[in-house]
Amino acid sequence: SMGEPIVKNYDGREIRFCCAGCPKKFESDLAGSLAKVDEAIVKQQSPYYPLTTCAVSGAKLGSMGDPIEMVYQNRLVRLCCEGCIKKVEADPAKYLAIVDEAVIAQQQKTYPLKTCVVSGEALGSMGDPIDRVFANRLVRLCCKGCVKDFEKDPVKFLSKLDEASPGGAAKSGAHDHGDHKH
Secondary structure (H helix, E strand, O other): OOOOOEEEEEOOEEEEEOOOOHHHHHHHOHHHHHHHHHHHHHHHHHHHOOOOEOOOOOOEOOEOEOOEEEEEOOEEEEEOOOHHHHHHHHOHHHHHHHHHHHHHHHHHOOOOOOEOOOOOOEOOEOEOOEEEEEOOEEEEEOOOHHHHHHHHOHHHHHHHHHHHOOOHHHHOOOOOOOOOOO
């Protein structure tokens, strides 16, 4: 709403700000600010999380006490125990691929659009659709050319997906700006 977002990277985590004044406030208590972001990520991504088992061990979530809700580079990963955290950190691509595969398998069945969220072209009109996972959500694109455009402003395109989904944009909470005031 205030022009191009300010994009900062904190240990591999992309955080977008509405204006140049926000990063300084965010960084004044970086650990606390990232904890608040993690809390929001868990809340936002939980409805879309596809696994009922640990992404590392395969154990049923809850079989070893409360599941661990780990946020790795802005992605929710649910684990059976604290011991699995180090395994995700050691080989994140392996475990995120397990989550991605489950997201795609689960969400393809109910994907609400027949068109690409970027170009508006019919899915399948340029070969097999390109399936990407962003924030534990399936995003289907018509071609490789749309991937870069999507990655420039994923929230813009997720809003199209939200509008097409049952319950509309209210379901995602993607537009919740908390107590931020200008």
